[in-house]
Amino acid sequence: MSQANPSVGPWALWRDRLLKLQSDKPHLVLLGLMLFLAFLAMDPATWFVLTISGMAMGTMLFLMASGMTLTFGLMSVLNLAHGAFISLGAFVGAVMLTGALGVYTVSPSLGWNLLAILPALFAAMAVAGVVGWLFEVIVIKPVYGDHLKQILVTVGGSIVLIQLIEVTWGANEIPVPRPGALRGAFVIEDWVPLIGGLVMEKFRMVALLLGLTVYGLMLWVIDRTRLGILVRAGVENREMVEIQGYRIGLLFLGVFIAGSALAGLGGAMWGMYREIITAHMGEELMISVIVIIILGGLGSIRGCFYGALLVGLINLYIGYIEPRLAAVATVGLMVGVLMWRPQGLIPVIKV
Amino acid sequence: MADQQAVLETRSLTIQFGGHVAVDEVSCAFQAGTLTTIIGPNGAGKTTWFNLISGQLTPSSGQVLLAGEDISNLSTEARTDKGLGRAFQLTNLFPNLSALENVRLAVASRYRIGHVFWQRASLRRDIEDRARHYLDFVRLGHRADTPVSYLPHGDQRKLEVALLMALEPHVFMFDEPTAGMSVDEVPVILDLIANLKKQDDKLILLVEHKMDVVRSLSDRIVVLHHGQLVADGEPAEIIASPVVQEAYLGTSADAPTEEASA
Amino acid sequence: DSIRVAHVSQFSGPLAAYGEQLNVGLRLGFEYATDGTMQIQGRDLELLRKDTQNDPARARALAEEAYAEDDAHIVVGTVASGVALAMLPIAEEYERIMMPEGVADAITGAEWNRYIFRVGRNSSQDAISNAVAIGQPGVCVSTIAQDYAFGRDGVAAYRQAMEAEGGEIVHEEYLPTDATDFTAAAQRLFNSLEGREGCEEGKYIFSIWAGAANPLGRIQDLQPERYGIQLTSGGNILPALVNYADFPGMQGATFYYYELPDNEVNDWFVEQHFEQHNEAPDFFTAQGFAQAMAITAAIEKSGGSTDVEDLIDALRGLDFETPKGRMHIRAEDHQALQAMYHFENVVEERSDWFSDRTVTAGVPHLRGVIDLEDMDIPILNQ
Amino acid sequence: MLQSILSGDLPRSRVLSVALIAILIALALGPFLFPGTRAFATLGMICVFIIVVAAYDLMLGYTHIVSFAHTMFFGIGAYGVALGIGHFGSGFGAIFIGILGALLLSAALALLLGLLSLRVKAIFFALVTLAVAFAFLSVVTQMYHITGGEDGLRVRVPRELGPAFRPLDSVTGFDLFGFLGVLFTQPWNLVDGFRDAFFTVRFTGRTLMYYALFLFAGVIFLFLLRLVNSPFGRVLQAIRENEFRAQALGYRTVLYRTAVVILSALLTTFAGALFALFNRYVNPENTLNFELMIFILLMCVLGGMGTLYGAIIGAVVFVVAQNYLQDVLGALSEAVNVGGFVGSLIEPSHWLLWFGLLFVASVYFFPSGIVGQLRIWARRREVQQAVAERQAESSARERLT
């Protein structure tokens, strides 16, 4: 303990590395810290279950939040109607699962189930995308560049969308059958050390996979294609992008459609998770979505992913330790992170 | 050296952005009643140095002293309070307010009435009169009621100067005041600056790329290059020096010399 | 002079469906009670309808409006407990009858006044009947409920009744009202029951949950049967019962499911409902029906008088028939009481529940009727 | 005189002046012009929201601080009074203590928020406040043994402010809309209509409360009007336009911003307290909800940001629409009576749909708010008139020569 000179030797090296890590990769540091603290606070088996479940919950939240951060990051549009698109996705998904594809749903075979799930997810994305298209043209286009008006207009639009959902599908809560193969849980064999005998919900595992896939795809598009640069430039100065010869209107429209479709996808998944859906379901998620996208750094896909993981985890950990504090803990986490990093964990947009 | 205390002084002032040292150990002192021009290639660190002095940026190391007092840790506002005035290189005004209102804000700051909330601002004739005075000073009297965003670029530059004047500081810092101003307007602004110089207690710092302007106005020229202070002295001597010729005026140097010789 | 009944409930926004069901039930009930004449004791019946938008302030204003401007004799209130509670003082101010629908104990408890009559069940009734349904010595139960008055009251009543039956409450779990992820809670519930001694007659997790995201499904996913734990819960609206398909064999108690009660009124009600709406009547439709039956019975008892004191006298101790069976309004706290239905859940495919789709659902099958005498429903307004 | 009361900031549009005068009369004589409890409640809510929206506009319109935590302060005021009365009984002392406590808490929270806004900027700040407001809401809901949770608290106002107190008996009112209705639909019954339009006003403690509310709204509005037209107000504008430059001019923008946030929070808290006293019931839905926040924002933008008069216009238009749109739809769907999808669209239960559409449309059609738009029109007319005059003059001169 009694190091003669702390500024040399391996200690200093490690401290420097840690400091660097802290400033370069705050998201990883935070994630690690949270996992570690939780590990101290509970027994390993519980910790394991909560961690896996929390991550899965996180990726599901990511599916829902990614669309919003995408539209914000790429076109600086703050779409508070995002929640309505989530609901829309959930309803379309539910209708597909109960109606046209009902038969496949009931069968316990994974193959048949997939025949039901995949079209349902695609339909949710497609319908949300198409509605997003109309929404962009009618509601959003006139208010590009003005966040305040966007907030107002999208809240108004959100009310309208939710009412239209109610007009179409009625104001009742609608049950969503979860396909047979996705019910229940995997049980880890008892002979596995430490975590033997634990269970993990199947649905969450699927959500985890889907979330990771979407994450990978989005990163690829943003990092490897010109699209990313282009739309970011458009946010800063539309006029200049047009002066370079690009049709920015089309570009933004495309991004918005993508964002809406992602909301639809997330909504369909969330509907299957909850098994009962209402038109207001998406709205109720908006706070989590907002916390996630600020936490990660508005507009950052990577940040959104880590933000979602953090929120998913803290909800479960705190939920285990003291459930009343879950909501406050989430917001507390966000405020704390922002005091540390005012632009979020992985900032892309300077304000 | 100690015969007169410097009004403004920077000591080993340094700032780094990432690995890039934009201002590198710059030490320099300025006396009252002088006009110093700072020249140097684009990106030499002139504006950054200004930002460090006026408080828009905090130095990585080194100090800024105003009348012997260390102001390195003061905010921009506090420095302005102490008489440090600054005009910006890229126009930086209140775009939706009228030209007059812009100047009036500066005057109100100078007379420290910003906190008054019980009076009607429009009844403060004294403030308005001063504001009009400065507006006329830069020949913008006829544009008093035009919102700034409607003013052409050159007029905005003039307004920038008017705001600085209205603050009535001890130290004036101009960052390329005449850039984009039409040729017939330039002399007006230059006269204005020259008149300031006549008031003994004022200190004027000027960043300028137009060499004829530099030569006719300056008492002293400071040259920055790669963030470092590379030359400091009488105008004629500096302009003739090979460092400046090479780094700043360009090797071919025919256009500037043409100007210079005319 | 006509009899004016104002239905002040939410017909738009989140709980609109319930308001609508109540209204349908109310109309059907009056149709039945008056043989389609819509007259009681020769007086015309006028049914007004006002939308609270689930906003308590607006609800209060509307109740005032109903009493002051429409001169309504009776205001039938809303299912949202909070809104219902907010409306109660208005009845006192205007000295007119109000019949709220919310289940909060406080309505006929702490916040009660003498103009308040509740035809619906209260949350203790729900909880107690559920305890009675499964309670016996050797039963261990852990509860999960929402963390607010409704949940806490319910669990307290449940605990009392359960202990009276000889069962044991092992652990109480409370979650925020809007919780959607129950993994952590399930983990703790399992921990509380796993390996516990003295639970020969069964280990149960009991949930009292209002709103859409019921925790039972999520808990079931984590396979409680591995620890020999069963689930138990009260009845629910039909859309929620669809998800009960995941819990075959689950037992509990409910105040209504249209195939459980066996009486004439219910037969007529179910038949008419299918005829008019082409789908099964739900929870709140029956509730609205009962409401109408109570009003009609009271006015008949008062001989057609709608004077407030006459109505209060008539309603106190009133017995009347409803689809849920015979009901009785207690004189002490104006709370109506009914027998409850002990059910067991059977998974079936049903095409008749909803007009537009076939569902696989958990259908409550009757195990027994829990009579009034079997339940000790506390009087809370003293 | 008028100049100095209105701090020289006149309506600057004839239509607006007329509307404002009409609103002033309607609010001042309201209980005697519009019978019925709903109308009474509507009048009260208009006064409450005039304070709230004007205070919010000070932040939003004049300083460009977008905060969604405003309802938090409103709620603190409302709950402060409710809890004060709950603990110390229905007296004015209890109300005073409640308000005082609420103001202190609000000031502290506003200070924190102001400090937060230093570190976290612009849209980040806006969204953070949204989440903070949500957390506050969730805390209030969860502390149900103190706050009553979602069920809220009843406010037992002192007798002097309640319905039982009757300082005056039988005052006569004149039902303006009833009379106008007769005038337009059955002019032949004018005399009867005129006679029927008189009604008896129950002048109770609640009416007193309303007038207290009205008075406070008026005074606070005029105070704010003076504030924004003072040198202080000008600095706020400067901060809104370009904070960076305002700093460079020597203004300590931190202080100004924090002062504005605190002042606005305090006024809103006070409005919340008045709301609790007038409404006699508080719950999270009514005082802390995000929806309420958006409504405040909408009133502000609809009326015209950065024009305090917008607060009045916005509050009136919005509160009236919120309270009566459903009735209009009801009448409409009865009159039209079509079935199917279209029919269900105009069902009164879907009034929110139309409300949402109005919401969106109002942002489009009044991009600078109603007041802003009226002023633009007024100025355009002035210019046209000036041009026309000049033409007339010149043509007259031509004719002379």
Next chain:
Amino acid sequence: MSEPILTLTGVHADIDQYHILHGIELQVPRGELTVLLGRNGAGKSTTLRTIMGLTKVPRGSVTFNGKEITSWSTSRIARAGIAFVPENMGIFGQLTVRENLVLAGTHGPLDQSRLDWLFDLFPPLKKFWDRPAGNLSGGQKQMLAIARAMVEPRDLLLVDEPTKGLAPAIIDDLATAFEELKAREVSILLVEQNFSFSRRLGQTVAVMNDGQVVHSGTMAELAQDSTLQQDLLGLGLGAHQ
């Protein structure tokens, strides 16, 4: 001589309710550098913006390469082969220098030899290649803005006051660059206050005042005639140049 690459006939322009241009008549000969002069507020910048389709044109017509482009959208005009360096530079501060240039190359990857030429002209671009453009100095931003317009071959360059804020050495290089562009048959319309710079490069010249073109002719003619200069430009100071 061939027909002009750009012709403005009787062009009026409005900004909001203000009428700014009153019937501009202007021709830019193909392959030449035309200088547009005038005092502050004469309407020079507005003229350039109007050509790019950025202001409303209630009357008049703009013809480019024989095609009427008056009512085209800005992006279409740009794709037709016009590059524009606006007065405020309009660089994307959030993007890196590289990304700024990548975007300017609308036809796929950038041509390396052309890039090298630009790096030669404006060395800081190379130095700050992967840094956010918002952090550049005033002059460096100006360089980037100009480079962006030259990164691909275009038929016509509209440049608004390129020399403001540039050090003399760079101005010199810029002049050389314009010479080279001219040699490559690129036509240039240049708005410039720096008379010595424009006199050196300009072949034709137009002088604006109050939203109208009040004089047009060759540069040689104007450069000789100091009374004309005095008249049109008020070159009190410039006269001694």
